Amino acid sequence: MSDNAEPTSKLPRKLRKAEAISPRANDFEFLGDRVKPGQRKVFSLPAGTLYTGASADIPVEIVHGHHAGPTLLVCAAIHGDELNGVEVVRRVLTANWLKNLRGTLIAVPIVNVLGCHNRSRYLPDRRDLNRCFPGSETGSLAARVAYLFRESVLKRVDYAIDLHTGAIDRSNLPQIRVNLKNEKATQMARWFGVPIIVDSPSGDGTFRGTGDELGIPIITYEAGEALRFDEASILAGIRGVRRIMESLGLITERTRRRHVHHVIAQSSAWTRAHRGGFLNTILPLGSRIHQGDHLGYIVGPLDKERDPIIAPFSGIIIGKSNLPVVYEGEALFHIARFDAVEAAEQAVESFQTHLEEQIATQLPNRS
């Protein structure tokens, strides 16, 4: 399936022009304060207190356009150790193309501030914030943070992009997870412009699930590994946010954009270790594999023979463990199945090549 679903209008040209001139925006009220049209402001959402008495505030920046338009939330680090999205949000906020906004951007680089302080996915109460929505005012620490974020931020927006990475010691190929039953969210997933979209029903307690309940479409961008910055994942994330902002009309000055093919995965599953030992593999993320392929090997420290890990079905590797030590049952390779696996392979290849070229332009010149 190709990414050609741009928003189009069937209105005649004159009317289309009139439609494009949206009315001047009203003040945006937030936490008892106001952001005037054309202004941006930083807020602190109080999410608890550290032992030392210092407050653990969630940083929020609101960029409010001169003209009325949709409100988009871009948030990261709901899992406190998933950092690529923190950098995506920071760079989006410094981008030139953010000028002349129509509508409002709410940017939250770190939702789970307490987890981030501890370099942990979880809150200090060992709960996963992304299982504690919609939350409660009087519940656990995680439930209170979820409640605060839902009431103060999520309820204020029309759309949301939630930025994640793989868990600790696991990397994800840049991909969008979306509930395909949610049409608006699926449209956002297509606009984002990464080659792989994975159908992922919004489970109980998740941020996306609470979006479904409120009628607010949310997509999840997954890319890279926890506690690491990965430039390709960051660049693809920034580009995706920009493409969504263009498609929603938040950015009116469109640049010529590259066509990105995307393919929707039929399903996906993790291949697990059938024994404990040391994992040897040379397959990178994005590799196309065939059923029966040896994905890698598990060996004991004195083994002379290698024990292959056999691909249970054909597909593309969209996630993998980076840790060579494994116990039986540990998740090693996340494989996505496709009807059109060749198309998926080509889409991934051209996406990766383009990102590599983009990264190469950032390298210092050596003469």
Ligand SMILES: [Zn+2]
């Ligand atoms: Zn996550």
